[in-house]
Amino acid sequence: xxxVTAMTAxxxxxxxxxxxxxxxxxxxxxxxxxxxxxxxxxxFLHVDTEGALAAARDIDARRAAGEELGPLAxxxxxxxxxxxxxxxxxxxxxKILEGWRPxxxxxxxxxxxxxxxxxxxxxxxxxxxxxxxxxxSAYGPSxxxxxxxxxxxxxxxxxxxxxxxxxxxxxxxxDTGGSIRQPGAVTGTVxxxxxxxxxxxxxxxxxxxxxxxxxxxxxxxxxxxxxxxAIGGHDPRDSTSIPAPVPDVVAAAKLGATGDLxxxxxxxxxxxxxxxxxxxxxxxxxxxxxxxxxxxxxxxEISCPHFRYALPAYYLxxxxxxxxxxxxxxxxxxxxxxxxxxxxxxxxxMSLTREAGFGPEVKRRIMLGTYALSSGYYDAYYxxxxxxxxxxxxxxxxxxxxxxxxxxxxxxxxxxxxxxRTSDPYQMYLADLFTIPSNLYGGPGISVPCGLSEGxxxxxxxxxxxxxxxxxxxxxxxxxxAVGTLTPPTM
Ligand code: GLN
Numbered sequence: 147x148x149x150v151t152a153m154t155a156x157x158x159x160x161x162x163x164x165x166x167x168x169x170x171x172x173x174x175x176x177x178x179x180x181x182x183x184x185x186x187x188x189x190f191l192h193v194d195t196e197g198a199l200a201a202a203r204d205i206d207a208r209r210a211a212g213e214e215l216g217p218l219a220x221x222x223x224x225x226x227x228x229x230x231x232x233x234x235x236x237x238x239x240x241k242i243l244e245g246w247r248p249x250x251x252x253x254x255x256x257x258x259x260x261x262x263x264x265x266x267x268x269x270x271x272x273x274x275x276x277x278x279x280x281x282x283s284a285y286g287p288s289x290x291x292x293x294x295x296x297x298x299x300x301x302x303x304x305x306x307x308x309x310x311x312x313x314x315x316x317x318x319x320x321d322t323g324g325s326i327r328q329p330g331a332v333t334g335t336v337x338x339x340x341x342x343x344x345x346x347x348x349x350x351x352x353x354x355x356x357x358x359x360x361x362x363x364x365x366x367x368x369x370x371x372x373x374x375x376a377i378g379g380h381d382p383r384d385s386t387s388i389p390a391p392v393p394d395v396v397a398a399a400k401l402g403a404t405g406d407l408x409x410x411x412x413x414x415x416x417x418x419x420x421x422x423x424x425x426x427x428x429x430x431x432x433x434x435x436x437x438x439x440x441x442x443x444x445x446x447e448i449s450c451p452h453f454r455y456a457l458p459a460y461y462l463x464x465x466x467x468x469x470x471x472x473x474x475x476x477x478x479x480x481x482x483x484x485x486x487x488x489x490x491x492x493x494x495x496m497s498l499t500r501e502a503g504f505g506p507e508v509k510r511r512i513m514l515g516t517y518a519l520s521s522g523y524y525d526a527y528y529x530x531x532x533x534x535x536x537x538x539x540x541x542x543x544x545x546x547x548x549x550x551x552x553x554x555x556x557x558x559x560x561x562x563x564x565x566x567r568t569s570d571p572y573q574m575y576l577a578d579l580f581t582i583p584s585n586l587y588g589g590p591g592i593s594v595p596c597g598l599s600e601g602x603x604x605x606x607x608x609x610x611x612x613x614x615x616x617x618x619x620x621x622x623x624x625x626x627x628a629v630g631t632l633t634p635p636t637m
Pocket of ligand 1: 275276278321322324325326353464578
Protein backbone atom coordinates (compact mmCIF):
# COMPACT_ATOMS: atom_id res chain seq x y z
CA UNK A 147 0.00 0.00 0.00
CA UNK A 148 1.34 3.45 -0.89
CA UNK A 149 1.63 5.99 1.88
CA VAL A 150 -1.91 6.82 2.98
CA THR A 151 -0.86 10.19 4.36
CA ALA A 152 -0.32 11.39 0.78
CA MET A 153 -3.87 10.45 -0.19
CA THR A 154 -7.01 12.53 -0.36
CA ALA A 155 -9.89 11.89 2.03
CA UNK A 156 -11.86 10.48 -0.90
CA UNK A 157 -9.11 7.96 -1.65
CA UNK A 158 -8.72 6.98 2.01
CA UNK A 159 -12.47 6.48 2.41
CA UNK A 160 -12.38 4.24 -0.65
CA UNK A 161 -9.62 2.10 0.84
CA UNK A 162 -11.48 1.72 4.13
CA UNK A 163 -14.79 0.99 2.40
CA UNK A 164 -13.31 -1.83 0.32
CA UNK A 165 -11.28 -3.18 3.22
CA UNK A 166 -7.98 -2.49 1.42
CA UNK A 167 -6.93 -0.63 4.56
CA UNK A 168 -8.34 -0.60 8.06
CA UNK A 169 -9.25 2.64 9.82
CA UNK A 170 -6.69 1.68 12.48
CA UNK A 171 -3.90 1.42 9.88
CA UNK A 172 -4.89 4.75 8.35
CA UNK A 173 -5.04 6.42 11.76
CA UNK A 174 -1.72 4.96 12.89
CA UNK A 175 -0.03 6.19 9.70
CA UNK A 176 -1.21 9.73 10.42
CA UNK A 177 -0.21 9.53 14.09
CA UNK A 178 3.26 8.41 12.95
CA UNK A 179 3.46 11.28 10.51
CA UNK A 180 2.48 13.74 13.28
CA UNK A 181 5.17 12.25 15.53
CA UNK A 182 7.73 12.66 12.74
CA UNK A 183 7.03 16.24 11.62
CA UNK A 184 4.94 18.14 14.15
CA UNK A 185 8.00 19.16 16.17
CA UNK A 186 8.82 21.37 13.17
CA UNK A 187 5.25 22.44 12.29
CA UNK A 188 3.49 22.80 15.67
CA UNK A 189 0.12 22.28 14.03
CA PHE A 190 -1.31 20.39 17.01
CA LEU A 191 -1.95 21.60 20.54
CA HIS A 192 -3.19 18.17 21.57
CA VAL A 193 -2.95 14.80 19.84
CA ASP A 194 -5.64 12.42 21.05
CA THR A 195 -3.80 9.16 20.29
CA GLU A 196 -5.99 6.91 22.42
CA GLY A 197 -9.27 8.51 21.37
CA ALA A 198 -8.31 8.33 17.68
CA LEU A 199 -7.33 4.68 17.80
CA ALA A 200 -10.48 3.79 19.75
CA ALA A 201 -12.64 5.57 17.15
CA ALA A 202 -10.78 3.79 14.35
CA ARG A 203 -11.29 0.39 16.00
CA ASP A 204 -14.98 1.18 16.28
CA ILE A 205 -15.20 1.97 12.54
CA ASP A 206 -13.40 -1.27 11.68
CA ALA A 207 -15.75 -3.27 13.91
CA ARG A 208 -18.81 -1.64 12.37
CA ARG A 209 -17.55 -2.35 8.87
CA ALA A 210 -16.83 -5.97 9.83
CA ALA A 211 -20.41 -6.22 11.10
CA GLY A 212 -21.63 -5.16 7.67
CA GLU A 213 -22.88 -1.73 8.74
CA GLU A 214 -23.43 0.89 6.04
CA LEU A 215 -20.82 3.61 6.69
CA GLY A 216 -20.84 7.20 5.47
CA PRO A 217 -18.66 8.61 2.66
CA LEU A 218 -15.94 9.76 5.08
CA ALA A 219 -15.83 6.72 7.37
CA UNK A 220 -12.33 6.00 8.62
CA UNK A 221 -10.88 9.32 7.46
CA UNK A 222 -8.77 11.20 10.02
CA UNK A 223 -9.61 14.83 10.77
CA UNK A 224 -7.87 17.55 12.77
CA UNK A 225 -10.11 19.98 14.67
CA UNK A 226 -9.34 23.62 15.44
CA UNK A 227 -9.08 24.11 19.18
CA UNK A 228 -11.99 26.56 19.12
CA UNK A 229 -14.54 23.71 19.15
CA UNK A 230 -15.44 21.86 22.32
CA UNK A 231 -14.53 18.18 22.49
CA UNK A 232 -15.90 16.10 25.33
CA UNK A 233 -13.13 15.19 27.76
CA UNK A 234 -10.44 16.40 25.33
CA UNK A 235 -8.58 19.65 26.14
CA UNK A 236 -9.96 22.78 24.47
CA UNK A 237 -7.82 25.90 24.96
CA UNK A 238 -8.78 28.26 22.08
CA UNK A 239 -5.05 28.95 21.96
CA UNK A 240 -5.33 30.78 25.30
CA LYS A 241 -3.77 30.35 28.71
CA ILE A 242 -7.11 31.24 30.27
CA LEU A 243 -8.55 27.86 29.22
CA GLU A 244 -5.42 25.79 29.81
CA GLY A 245 -6.40 22.39 31.19
CA TRP A 246 -10.12 22.79 30.49
CA ARG A 247 -11.78 19.56 29.36
CA PRO A 248 -15.28 20.43 28.14
CA UNK A 249 -18.18 18.29 29.36
CA UNK A 250 -19.73 18.15 25.86
CA UNK A 251 -18.99 17.90 22.15
CA UNK A 252 -19.76 20.79 19.81
CA UNK A 253 -22.30 19.99 17.11
CA UNK A 254 -19.56 19.95 14.47
CA UNK A 255 -17.58 17.36 16.44
CA UNK A 256 -20.72 15.28 17.07
CA UNK A 257 -21.38 15.25 13.34
CA UNK A 258 -17.77 14.35 12.58
CA UNK A 259 -18.11 11.36 14.88
CA UNK A 260 -21.49 10.40 13.40
CA UNK A 261 -19.92 10.50 9.93
CA UNK A 262 -17.32 7.97 11.06
CA UNK A 263 -14.32 10.29 10.81
CA UNK A 264 -11.48 9.84 13.27
CA UNK A 265 -10.47 12.91 15.25
CA UNK A 266 -6.67 13.03 15.55
CA UNK A 267 -6.53 16.00 17.88
CA UNK A 268 -6.87 19.76 18.28
CA UNK A 269 -5.04 22.29 16.16
CA UNK A 270 -3.18 25.46 17.03
CA UNK A 271 -4.73 28.89 16.49
CA UNK A 272 -4.37 32.54 17.36
CA UNK A 273 -5.76 33.11 20.83
CA UNK A 274 -9.57 33.21 20.64
CA UNK A 275 -9.25 33.19 16.82
CA UNK A 276 -7.95 36.76 16.81
CA UNK A 277 -5.09 37.00 14.35
CA UNK A 278 -3.84 36.06 10.91
CA UNK A 279 -0.63 34.13 11.58
CA UNK A 280 -1.04 31.90 14.71
CA UNK A 281 1.69 34.04 16.27
CA UNK A 282 -0.87 35.16 18.87
CA SER A 283 -1.30 31.58 20.10
CA ALA A 284 -0.29 31.27 23.76
CA TYR A 285 1.41 27.99 22.79
CA GLY A 286 3.86 29.20 20.16
CA PRO A 287 3.24 29.73 16.45
CA SER A 288 2.55 27.05 13.88
CA UNK A 289 4.87 27.03 10.88
CA UNK A 290 4.19 26.88 7.17
CA UNK A 291 5.29 23.54 5.65
CA UNK A 292 6.26 25.43 2.46
CA UNK A 293 8.89 27.31 4.47
CA UNK A 294 9.04 26.80 8.23
CA UNK A 295 10.35 30.35 8.76
CA UNK A 296 7.01 31.64 7.48
CA UNK A 297 3.52 31.83 8.94
CA UNK A 298 0.81 29.32 7.97
CA UNK A 299 -1.87 32.02 8.21
CA UNK A 300 -4.38 32.43 10.97
CA UNK A 301 -6.26 32.19 13.02
CA UNK A 302 -6.65 28.58 11.89
CA UNK A 303 -3.02 28.15 10.87
CA UNK A 304 -2.71 24.85 12.72
CA UNK A 305 -5.47 23.22 10.67
CA UNK A 306 -4.02 24.45 7.37
CA UNK A 307 -0.45 23.51 8.35
CA UNK A 308 -1.61 20.00 9.35
CA UNK A 309 -3.03 19.52 5.85
CA UNK A 310 0.02 20.88 4.03
CA UNK A 311 2.34 18.76 6.21
CA UNK A 312 0.26 15.64 5.42
CA UNK A 313 -0.53 15.16 9.10
CA UNK A 314 -4.26 15.02 8.30
CA UNK A 315 -6.28 14.85 5.06
CA UNK A 316 -9.14 16.90 6.52
CA UNK A 317 -9.42 19.65 9.10
CA UNK A 318 -12.00 21.94 10.64
CA UNK A 319 -11.57 25.69 10.91
CA UNK A 320 -13.67 28.67 11.89
CA ASP A 321 -13.93 31.86 9.87
CA THR A 322 -14.92 35.18 11.45
CA GLY A 323 -13.00 37.44 9.08
CA GLY A 324 -10.96 35.01 7.00
CA SER A 325 -9.51 32.43 9.38
CA ILE A 326 -10.32 29.45 7.14
CA ARG A 327 -9.67 31.01 3.74
CA GLN A 328 -6.48 32.98 4.47
CA PRO A 329 -4.59 30.00 6.02
CA GLY A 330 -5.84 27.90 3.09
CA ALA A 331 -4.42 30.42 0.62
CA VAL A 332 -0.96 30.73 2.18
CA THR A 333 -0.49 26.97 2.66
CA GLY A 334 -1.71 25.95 -0.81
CA THR A 335 -4.76 24.15 0.57
CA VAL A 336 -8.53 24.57 0.21
CA UNK A 337 -10.60 26.32 2.85
CA UNK A 338 -14.30 27.14 2.73
CA UNK A 339 -16.38 29.49 4.84
CA UNK A 340 -19.97 28.27 4.57
CA UNK A 341 -22.96 30.61 4.56
CA UNK A 342 -23.30 32.08 8.07
CA UNK A 343 -25.82 29.85 9.84
CA UNK A 344 -25.15 26.96 7.47
CA UNK A 345 -22.85 25.31 10.03
CA UNK A 346 -23.62 25.20 13.74
CA UNK A 347 -21.94 27.43 16.32
CA UNK A 348 -23.05 25.20 19.20
CA UNK A 349 -19.87 24.45 21.12
CA UNK A 350 -17.77 26.93 19.14
CA UNK A 351 -16.08 29.20 21.68
CA UNK A 352 -17.54 32.55 20.66
CA UNK A 353 -15.41 35.39 19.31
CA UNK A 354 -17.88 37.46 17.28
CA UNK A 355 -21.21 35.67 17.25
CA UNK A 356 -22.72 37.44 14.25
CA UNK A 357 -19.71 36.45 12.12
CA UNK A 358 -18.27 33.16 13.48
CA UNK A 359 -18.68 30.32 10.97
CA UNK A 360 -17.13 26.86 11.30
CA UNK A 361 -16.16 25.18 8.05
CA UNK A 362 -14.09 22.62 6.15
CA UNK A 363 -10.39 22.58 5.25
CA UNK A 364 -8.89 20.00 2.89
CA UNK A 365 -6.31 19.48 0.16
CA UNK A 366 -8.90 19.16 -2.62
CA UNK A 367 -12.19 20.89 -3.39
CA UNK A 368 -14.13 17.61 -3.44
CA UNK A 369 -12.76 16.64 -0.02
CA UNK A 370 -13.79 20.04 1.35
CA UNK A 371 -17.27 19.57 -0.11
CA UNK A 372 -17.64 16.11 1.45
CA UNK A 373 -16.60 17.50 4.82
CA UNK A 374 -18.93 20.49 4.41
CA UNK A 375 -21.85 18.14 3.70
CA ALA A 376 -20.99 16.04 6.74
CA ILE A 377 -20.89 18.93 9.23
CA GLY A 378 -23.47 21.34 7.78
CA GLY A 379 -27.20 21.74 8.14
CA HIS A 380 -29.71 22.94 10.65
CA ASP A 381 -29.03 22.67 14.37
CA PRO A 382 -31.83 23.61 16.78
CA ARG A 383 -29.21 24.33 19.46
CA ASP A 384 -27.86 27.31 17.51
CA SER A 385 -30.42 30.14 17.35
CA THR A 386 -28.93 31.55 14.12
CA SER A 387 -28.73 28.21 12.35
CA ILE A 388 -30.61 28.25 9.04
CA PRO A 389 -33.50 25.76 8.98
CA ALA A 390 -32.77 24.48 5.48
CA PRO A 391 -30.58 21.74 4.05
CA VAL A 392 -27.04 22.49 2.85
CA PRO A 393 -26.98 23.05 -0.92
CA ASP A 394 -25.57 20.02 -2.73
CA VAL A 395 -21.93 21.05 -2.54
CA VAL A 396 -20.64 17.56 -3.39
CA ALA A 397 -22.57 17.39 -6.67
CA ALA A 398 -21.38 20.93 -7.45
CA ALA A 399 -17.73 19.99 -6.83
CA LYS A 400 -18.12 16.99 -9.13
CA LEU A 401 -19.77 19.13 -11.80
CA GLY A 402 -16.96 21.67 -11.53
CA ALA A 403 -14.34 18.96 -11.87
CA THR A 404 -15.53 18.35 -15.43
CA GLY A 405 -13.83 21.67 -16.20
CA ASP A 406 -16.82 23.26 -17.90
CA LEU A 407 -17.89 26.70 -16.71
CA UNK A 408 -19.91 27.73 -19.74
CA UNK A 409 -22.85 29.90 -18.79
CA UNK A 410 -21.23 30.93 -15.49
CA UNK A 411 -20.77 34.67 -14.94
CA UNK A 412 -18.03 35.74 -12.55
CA UNK A 413 -17.43 39.26 -11.26
CA UNK A 414 -14.08 40.79 -10.37
CA UNK A 415 -14.51 43.42 -7.67
CA UNK A 416 -13.07 46.78 -8.70
CA UNK A 417 -12.41 48.24 -5.28
CA UNK A 418 -11.22 46.42 -2.18
CA UNK A 419 -9.45 49.32 -0.47
CA UNK A 420 -6.04 49.33 1.16
CA UNK A 421 -3.08 48.94 -1.14
CA UNK A 422 -4.57 46.00 -3.00
CA UNK A 423 -2.54 42.86 -3.61
CA UNK A 424 1.22 42.55 -4.08
CA UNK A 425 2.39 42.12 -7.72
CA UNK A 426 3.11 38.36 -7.55
CA UNK A 427 -0.34 37.68 -6.14
CA UNK A 428 -2.01 39.84 -8.79
CA UNK A 429 -0.06 38.04 -11.53
CA UNK A 430 -1.13 34.58 -10.30
CA UNK A 431 -4.72 35.80 -9.95
CA UNK A 432 -4.78 37.26 -13.47
CA UNK A 433 -3.48 33.99 -14.86
CA UNK A 434 -6.26 32.14 -13.03
CA UNK A 435 -8.80 34.56 -14.52
CA UNK A 436 -7.51 33.63 -17.99
CA UNK A 437 -7.89 29.96 -17.08
CA UNK A 438 -11.47 30.50 -15.88
CA UNK A 439 -12.23 32.25 -19.17
CA UNK A 440 -10.81 29.30 -21.11
CA UNK A 441 -13.07 27.01 -19.07
CA UNK A 442 -16.02 28.96 -20.41
CA UNK A 443 -16.76 31.48 -17.66
CA UNK A 444 -17.76 34.98 -18.60
CA UNK A 445 -15.82 37.56 -16.58
CA UNK A 446 -17.11 41.05 -15.84
CA GLU A 447 -15.85 43.83 -13.61
CA ILE A 448 -18.18 44.83 -10.77
CA SER A 449 -18.04 47.87 -8.56
CA CYS A 450 -18.65 47.24 -4.85
CA PRO A 451 -18.03 50.75 -3.57
CA HIS A 452 -18.45 49.97 0.13
CA PHE A 453 -15.97 47.09 0.30
CA ARG A 454 -13.24 49.58 1.11
CA TYR A 455 -14.93 50.22 4.46
CA ALA A 456 -15.21 46.53 5.34
CA LEU A 457 -11.97 46.31 7.32
CA PRO A 458 -12.69 49.29 9.62
CA ALA A 459 -16.30 48.17 10.11
CA TYR A 460 -15.12 44.65 11.00
CA TYR A 461 -12.64 46.03 13.53
CA LEU A 462 -15.50 47.72 15.36
CA UNK A 463 -18.10 44.96 15.12
CA UNK A 464 -15.84 41.99 15.92
CA UNK A 465 -14.13 43.59 18.96
CA UNK A 466 -17.50 44.85 20.24
CA UNK A 467 -18.97 41.37 20.17
CA UNK A 468 -15.78 39.88 21.60
CA UNK A 469 -15.74 42.31 24.53
CA UNK A 470 -19.15 40.97 25.48
CA UNK A 471 -18.48 37.28 24.69
CA UNK A 472 -15.21 37.14 26.60
CA UNK A 473 -16.77 38.49 29.80
CA UNK A 474 -17.56 34.88 30.71
CA UNK A 475 -13.87 34.15 31.34
CA UNK A 476 -13.92 35.38 34.89
CA UNK A 477 -11.89 32.81 36.79
CA UNK A 478 -15.06 31.36 38.26
CA UNK A 479 -16.62 29.16 35.63
CA UNK A 480 -13.80 27.91 33.39
CA UNK A 481 -10.07 27.32 33.37
CA UNK A 482 -7.59 29.67 34.98
CA UNK A 483 -8.08 31.37 38.35
CA UNK A 484 -5.31 33.61 39.61
CA UNK A 485 -4.64 35.30 42.94
CA UNK A 486 -7.44 33.66 44.94
CA UNK A 487 -5.60 33.64 48.30
CA UNK A 488 -8.73 33.89 50.44
CA UNK A 489 -8.20 37.60 51.18
CA UNK A 490 -8.87 39.15 47.80
CA UNK A 491 -12.28 40.31 46.60
CA UNK A 492 -14.03 38.53 43.74
CA UNK A 493 -13.39 41.55 41.53
CA UNK A 494 -9.67 41.49 42.25
CA UNK A 495 -9.46 37.78 41.45
CA MET A 496 -11.33 38.28 38.18
CA SER A 497 -9.06 41.12 37.23
CA LEU A 498 -5.87 39.21 38.09
CA THR A 499 -7.13 36.14 36.22
CA ARG A 500 -7.91 38.13 33.09
CA GLU A 501 -4.63 40.02 33.34
CA ALA A 502 -2.68 36.73 33.50
CA GLY A 503 -4.87 34.67 31.18
CA PHE A 504 -5.37 36.87 28.11
CA GLY A 505 -2.61 37.80 25.67
CA PRO A 506 -2.01 41.35 24.36
CA GLU A 507 -4.08 41.08 21.16
CA VAL A 508 -7.11 39.75 23.03
CA LYS A 509 -6.80 42.57 25.55
CA ARG A 510 -6.54 45.09 22.72
CA ARG A 511 -9.76 43.79 21.18
CA ILE A 512 -11.63 43.78 24.50
CA MET A 513 -10.61 47.38 25.13
CA LEU A 514 -11.50 48.48 21.58
CA GLY A 515 -14.86 46.78 21.83
CA THR A 516 -15.66 48.12 25.27
CA TYR A 517 -14.87 51.63 24.04
CA ALA A 518 -16.92 51.24 20.85
CA LEU A 519 -19.93 50.08 22.86
CA SER A 520 -19.71 52.65 25.64
CA SER A 521 -22.53 55.14 26.00
CA GLY A 522 -21.79 58.31 24.10
CA TYR A 523 -19.66 56.45 21.54
CA TYR A 524 -22.04 53.65 20.61
CA ASP A 525 -23.71 55.50 17.73
CA ALA A 526 -20.47 56.92 16.41
CA TYR A 527 -18.65 53.57 16.30
CA TYR A 528 -20.72 50.41 16.65
CA UNK A 529 -23.84 52.02 15.15
CA UNK A 530 -21.91 53.41 12.17
CA UNK A 531 -20.21 50.07 11.59
CA UNK A 532 -23.58 48.32 11.48
CA UNK A 533 -24.75 50.81 8.85
CA UNK A 534 -21.64 50.07 6.79
CA UNK A 535 -22.44 46.39 7.14
CA UNK A 536 -25.83 47.01 5.57
CA UNK A 537 -24.25 48.92 2.69
CA UNK A 538 -21.79 46.08 2.06
CA UNK A 539 -24.66 43.60 2.01
CA UNK A 540 -26.40 45.80 -0.56
CA UNK A 541 -23.23 45.80 -2.70
CA UNK A 542 -23.28 41.99 -2.67
CA UNK A 543 -26.99 41.81 -3.45
CA UNK A 544 -26.60 44.19 -6.39
CA UNK A 545 -23.54 42.30 -7.66
CA UNK A 546 -25.35 38.97 -7.54
CA UNK A 547 -28.07 40.38 -9.76
CA UNK A 548 -25.43 40.57 -12.48
CA UNK A 549 -23.10 37.65 -11.75
CA UNK A 550 -23.26 34.17 -10.24
CA UNK A 551 -20.22 34.64 -8.03
CA UNK A 552 -17.45 37.12 -7.28
CA UNK A 553 -13.74 36.29 -7.46
CA UNK A 554 -10.63 37.90 -5.99
CA UNK A 555 -7.24 36.91 -4.67
CA UNK A 556 -7.87 35.40 -1.21
CA UNK A 557 -5.12 37.44 0.45
CA UNK A 558 -3.15 40.52 -0.56
CA UNK A 559 0.20 38.80 0.10
CA UNK A 560 1.79 35.35 0.29
CA UNK A 561 2.96 33.76 3.57
CA UNK A 562 5.17 36.28 5.32
CA UNK A 563 8.14 35.54 7.60
CA UNK A 564 7.39 34.93 11.28
CA UNK A 565 7.61 38.21 13.18
CA UNK A 566 7.18 40.42 10.10
CA ARG A 567 3.78 41.83 11.10
CA THR A 568 3.52 41.39 14.86
CA SER A 569 4.68 44.89 15.80
CA ASP A 570 1.98 46.70 13.80
CA PRO A 571 -1.57 45.39 14.31
CA TYR A 572 -2.84 47.12 11.17
CA GLN A 573 -0.34 45.24 9.00
CA MET A 574 -1.65 41.99 10.47
CA TYR A 575 -5.30 43.04 9.97
CA LEU A 576 -4.63 43.68 6.26
CA ALA A 577 -4.28 39.92 5.69
CA ASP A 578 -8.08 39.74 5.68
CA LEU A 579 -8.74 42.69 3.38
CA PHE A 580 -10.41 40.51 0.72
CA THR A 581 -12.10 37.95 2.97
CA ILE A 582 -13.89 40.20 5.49
CA PRO A 583 -16.65 41.54 3.17
CA SER A 584 -18.36 38.15 2.85
CA ASN A 585 -18.29 37.69 6.63
CA LEU A 586 -20.10 41.01 7.07
CA TYR A 587 -22.61 39.95 4.42
CA GLY A 588 -22.96 36.36 5.62
CA GLY A 589 -22.38 34.68 2.27
CA PRO A 590 -20.03 31.79 1.60
CA GLY A 591 -16.46 32.03 0.33
CA ILE A 592 -13.83 29.50 -0.63
CA SER A 593 -10.10 29.72 -1.23
CA VAL A 594 -8.55 27.39 -3.81
CA PRO A 595 -4.88 27.31 -4.85
CA CYS A 596 -4.35 29.20 -8.12
CA GLY A 597 -0.57 29.24 -8.51
CA LEU A 598 2.72 30.30 -6.95
CA SER A 599 4.45 33.61 -6.36
CA GLU A 600 8.14 33.40 -5.55
CA GLY A 601 7.67 29.71 -4.80
CA UNK A 602 4.84 30.28 -2.33
CA UNK A 603 1.14 29.44 -2.78
CA UNK A 604 -1.46 31.98 -3.91
CA UNK A 605 -5.18 31.42 -3.33
CA UNK A 606 -8.15 32.51 -5.40
CA UNK A 607 -11.34 33.33 -3.53
CA UNK A 608 -14.83 32.62 -4.87
CA UNK A 609 -17.69 34.40 -3.06
CA UNK A 610 -21.29 33.33 -3.60
CA UNK A 611 -24.74 34.50 -2.47
CA UNK A 612 -26.02 33.24 0.88
CA UNK A 613 -27.18 29.62 0.68
CA UNK A 614 -25.59 29.24 -2.76
CA UNK A 615 -22.49 27.52 -1.39
CA UNK A 616 -22.71 25.00 -4.25
CA UNK A 617 -21.82 27.72 -6.80
CA UNK A 618 -18.46 28.46 -5.23
CA UNK A 619 -17.58 24.75 -5.10
CA UNK A 620 -18.32 24.41 -8.80
CA UNK A 621 -16.05 27.30 -9.75
CA UNK A 622 -13.29 26.23 -7.34
CA UNK A 623 -13.36 22.63 -8.58
CA UNK A 624 -13.20 23.78 -12.20
CA UNK A 625 -10.14 25.92 -11.47
CA UNK A 626 -8.54 23.03 -9.56
CA UNK A 627 -9.14 20.72 -12.52
CA ALA A 628 -7.08 23.06 -14.67
CA VAL A 629 -4.42 24.23 -12.19
CA GLY A 630 -4.00 21.02 -10.18
CA THR A 631 -3.22 20.79 -6.48
CA LEU A 632 -0.02 22.27 -5.06
CA THR A 633 2.59 20.07 -3.41
CA PRO A 634 4.87 21.61 -0.80
CA PRO A 635 8.54 20.64 -0.56
CA THR A 636 9.10 17.33 1.27
CA MET A 637 9.58 17.61 5.00
N1 GLN B 1 -7.70 37.82 11.18
C1 GLN B 1 -9.01 38.27 11.55
C2 GLN B 1 -8.99 38.74 12.99
O1 GLN B 1 -7.96 38.81 13.53
C3 GLN B 1 -10.02 37.17 11.34
C4 GLN B 1 -9.96 36.11 12.37
C5 GLN B 1 -10.97 35.02 12.16
O2 GLN B 1 -11.54 34.85 11.10
N2 GLN B 1 -11.20 34.29 13.23
O3 GLN B 1 -9.98 39.04 13.55
